Amino acid sequence: MNEQSPLAPVLQAIDVRKRFYQGSTEVPVLNGVDLALTPGERVAIIGRSGSGKSSLLHILAGLDTADAGQVSVVGEDMGGASSEQRAALRCAHMGFVYQQHHLLPEFSAVENVALPQRLNRLDKNVAEASSREILEAVGLGHRLAHLPSALSGGERQRVAVARALAHQPRLVLADEPTGNLDQASAVQLMDLMVSLSEANGTAFLVVTHDVSMLHRFHRVLTLNEGRIEAYSQDD
Numbered sequence: 001m002n003e004q005s006p007l008a009p010v011l012q013a014i015d016v017r018k019r020f021y022q023g024s025t026e027v028p029v030l031n032g033v034d035l036a037l038t039p040g041e042r043v044a045i046i047g048r049s050g051s052g053k054s055s056l057l058h059i060l061a062g063l064d065t066a067d068a069g070q071v072s073v074v075g076e077d078m079g080g081a082s083s084e085q086r087a088a089l090r091c092a093h094m095g096f097v098y099q100q101h102h103l104l105p106e107f108s109a110v111e112n113v114a115l116p117q118r119l120n121r122l123d124k125n126v127a128e129a130s131s132r133e134i135l136e137a138v139g140l141g142h143r144l145a146h147l148p149s150a151l152s153g154g155e156r157q158r159v160a161v162a163r164a165l166a167h168q169p170r171l172v173l174a175d176e177p178t179g180n181l182d183q184a185s186a187v188q189l190m191d192l193m194v195s196l197s198e199a200n201g202t203a204f205l206v207v208t209h210d211v212s213m214l215h216r217f218h219r220v221l222t223l224n225e226g227r228i229e230a231y232s233q234d235d
């Protein structure tokens with residue numbers, strides 16, 4: 001059972017630590033990350049290349065595991081869960097947009113977007129109807145039957161965003177979702193994020209380099225020396 005109060009964090013990380021090894025050399029990447037997102041909150045993370053942003057998002061999503069610390073999603077322990085339980089938590093509560101889109105090449109745009117809902121055992125027609133709607137909302141109503149190989153880089157990225165949103169998760173983690181987009185498409189995606197967070201209370205944690213988008217977030221954080229800090233424009 002999981003009966004959270006409406007203001008309880010949808011995502012909480014406490015003292016998360018991670019190091020990688022390059023041969024025998026230890027590369028510390030996350031040195032005690034603390035982070036919490038409440039429902040409807042929009043939080044941006046910026047930081048130089050190699051600062052650990054993707055590693056952090058993967059750990060928060062349960063796609064990778066931390067060396068130490070705690071991660072909970074909608075009050076459920078993500079860090080301590082088995083990989084099957086982590087996948088189930090993701091499926092139930094989370095949308096994830098990879099830095100590389102990770103679409104399935106043999107499936108059309110609509111089928112890719114419908115996949116998380118199908119994994120949640122939603123009827124195919126119902127899943128594909130809502131997937132068409134969300135693809136229209138990201139400006140891809142004319143690309144529904146296209147395979148990823150027949151889409152541009154920016155179109156693939158928008159399909160990946162649509163896939164992260166279609167099952168109406170409580171929380172969306174996105175790794176540079178506007179990185180391949182022209183300004184108009186990037187603005188359209190950010191508008192969609194704002195309206196979903198305000199209408200449905202969806203929380204968004206977005207890694208971005210795009211400083212022109214930062215005003216759309218409630219908070220902007222940086223990842224520096226493996227820790228989260230508040231961002232100031234003078235940084």
Ligand SMILES: Nc1ncnc2c1ncn2[C@@H]1O[C@H](COP(=O)(O)OP(=O)(O)O)[C@@H](O)[C@H]1O
Nearest residue numbers: 020021029047048049050051052053054055056
């Ligand atoms: N699987 C891995 N094995 C070894 N080193 C890794 C691995 N993943 C990431 N790293 C290293 O961790 C650091 C942070 O990487 P990453 O999280 O991708 O940074 P960012 O997304 O901020 O650019 C980099 O130095 C990278 O080389």
Ligand SMILES: [Mg+2]
Nearest residue numbers: 053054055099
């Ligand atoms: Mg990255």
